[in-house]
Amino acid sequence: MTSVSVGAPSLAPLNLKKDPGRPVKDDHHAAREQGFRRPGNGTGLEREPLCRQFRQLRYEETAGPREALRRLHELCRLWLRPETHSKEEMLELLVLEQFLRIxxxxxxxxxxxxxxxxxxxxxxxxxxxxxxxxxxxxxxxxxx
Structure with missing residues (x-):
C-alpha cells in the first residue's frame, strides 16, 4: 500500500541523540523546534494535525525499524499526551478520530x-x- 504525504510538517527525528555528549531534549521543546504544534489541553480536533502526522509516517522516511518505532511512539505521545490525559480521554480521542474517518x-x-x-x-x-x-x-x- 502506498502512502501519500499531504503537506505534513517535517517528521525529522525529534530526540535523536547524534552527539553522545549532548543531552536529549525534552519531547515538547524538541517538537516545537521541529515544527510540531502542541495544541491546548483539549482532546478534540485541535489535536488532529498530530494525529495526521502519526498516521502518515512512512517507513521509508526512517533510517530503519527501530527509528520508525521510536518515531511512532514519539508522535503518539505528542498526540495523545498520556502525561496529562486519562486513559478514558485518550480512548475518546481515538474513537472520535476513527468515527470521523468512517x-x-x-x-x-x-x-x-x-x-x-x-x-x-x-x-x-x-x-x-x-x-x-x-x-x-x-x-x-x-x-x-
Missing part, C-alpha cells in the same frame, strides 16, 4: 467544522444537521 466525506467535513470534542458531540452535530438520523436511527450514508 463518515462519508461531505458529512465528515461538516462535522469537523463544528470541532466536536468527543464522539458523542460528533453524533449530536450529525443529528442537528440531519434530524431524521435522530428519529429513525438511519445510517448517514443514506442521508448525504
Amino acid at each position: 463518515l462519508p466525506a461531505g458529512l465528515r467535513a461538516r462535522v469537523r467544522e463544528r470541532r466536536p470534542q468527543s464522539g458523542e458531540e460528533a453524533v449530536v452535530v450529525l443529528e442537528d444537521l440531519h434530524p431524521e438520523l435522530r428519529e429513525t436511527g438511519q445510517q448517514v450514508e443514506k442521508v448525504r
Whole structure:
C-alpha cells in the first residue's frame, strides 16, 4: 500500500541523540523546534494535525525499524499526551478520530467544522444537521 504525504510538517527525528555528549531534549521543546504544534489541553480536533502526522509516517522516511518505532511512539505521545490525559480521554480521542474517518466525506467535513470534542458531540452535530438520523436511527450514508 502506498502512502501519500499531504503537506505534513517535517517528521525529522525529534530526540535523536547524534552527539553522545549532548543531552536529549525534552519531547515538547524538541517538537516545537521541529515544527510540531502542541495544541491546548483539549482532546478534540485541535489535536488532529498530530494525529495526521502519526498516521502518515512512512517507513521509508526512517533510517530503519527501530527509528520508525521510536518515531511512532514519539508522535503518539505528542498526540495523545498520556502525561496529562486519562486513559478514558485518550480512548475518546481515538474513537472520535476513527468515527470521523468512517463518515462519508461531505458529512465528515461538516462535522469537523463544528470541532466536536468527543464522539458523542460528533453524533449530536450529525443529528442537528440531519434530524431524521435522530428519529429513525438511519445510517448517514443514506442521508448525504
